[in-house]
Amino acid sequence: MNTLKQDVEKKYQFAVIATDVVIFTAQNGKLKVLLIEMRKPPYTGYWACPGGLVKPNESVDRAAQKHLFDKTGVKDVYLEQLYTFGEIDRDPFGRVVSVAYYALIPSGGIKLKTSHEYTDVDWFQVKQLPPMAYDHTEIIKVAVKRLKDKITYSNIVYSLLPKSFTLSELQGIYELILDKRLDKRNFRKKILTLNLITKTGRKRTGEANRPAQLYKFVRRTPQEVEVL
Amino acid sequence: MNTLKQDVEKKYQFAVIATDVVIFTAQNGKLKVLLIEMRKPPYTGYWACPGGLVKPNESVDRAAQKHLFDKTGVKDVYLEQLYTFGEIDRDPFGRVVSVAYYALIPSGGIKLKTSHEYTDVDWFQVKQLPPMAYDHTEIIKVAVKRLKDKITYSNIVYSLLPKSFTLSELQGIYELILDKRLDKRNFRKKILTLNLITKTGRKRTGEANRPAQLYKFVRRTPQEVEVL
């Protein structure tokens, strides 16, 4: 009896599976993504989301985690499968189907690593992307839409924030992702009724204004809750 | 310079891409999925969602459409990518990553085709699945969850209904997918304010009760709307 592999080798050429990870962070009041600059033609000088081929002995999820970790050094952050891009001509090198993910990481404490495989790594505002390789502009667009939807019915913004934060910082995250202003009093009222966060008891001092209460998330694990 | 294909052949074994389609319909007040009975070991007698390998010259979307059409003869129905299942050991034949889709088709007028590749095709209640091959129980579970979510913020139920239908039939679809009873007056009030459907002017006669107004969807194309 033939194995599937033998069947396939006879009948078909193969298609390769890759993952690409859209890595989001919130920095200086902007929503940003991590991109790497490509070395090889035809995309020399173009930028792309971190990613690469999935090896035969690793799951697709695992491959995405690995690419995230390799570029940022972070793990245990929110990472969700986004969509699979399977057009025939999306990669000029061959038939590559990409399973896209997106991740949310807190800003700060991240040391970007470069390597011989690419020329540079940097953060870019979602609204000001450089020339992009492959269909990665599309992938980021889909990721932004998913992120907007998701933060309105889950607690996943915890993954963009440090352990403790002020209510204004939290509101700022919502505002920059949703790309609109929110009413301060209504926001605070709503978010506090959900019991997703609690006071740490400490305050943020040292700024030229009234010190703000610091809050923390009760659970730093994903859960579905109607937020806004 | 090496092509990606050559690189991969040297460095890796390949992984194969397949699609599986969860085909939903509403029949006799039940939510059902179309399954095929498998012929080959080790899954002889087990059932699976229609699907198969993606060929090198077809997009993943196209492959899903094709599997849907081959089993049901329908096209132009709602078909959405669901999730990609990429665990290493999900397929005993080899490394197969499956891009799962789900489709919504109206009941009635569908002739199920069998073939030499499998022994039988049939509809099963989502709540009473037979022994399933691969991870297809999981795939269906994910599909049901997505479907529940999606009908509350889109008009896609149009794809489960015939051209014209009564408000009670429409309500019935929501009830069986959401798996709960809805209030008749509130449902009608809400659905009519959305302007997704209009009266056809005709009525359903010939039944032992007052004839019901027939309605139709204004647009039979997917759109996001807050329904319930």
Add this chain to the structure above:
DNA sequence: TCAAAAGTGTTCGTGCTACACCCATGC
């Protein structure tokens, strides 16, 4: 004392929920 952000309540309108009876038809 001034600038800058923190913190705090009330009013209004909209929309969801709960609920019961008459109507038109086929048998």
Add this chain to the structure above:
DNA sequence: GCATGGGTGTAGCACGAACACTTTTGA
């Protein structure tokens, strides 16, 4: 005439939206 589903309105309540001033600190 009876059984069966079709069709209709209202009242209470909860929640979201709009809106402005006082407080606390650092410079």
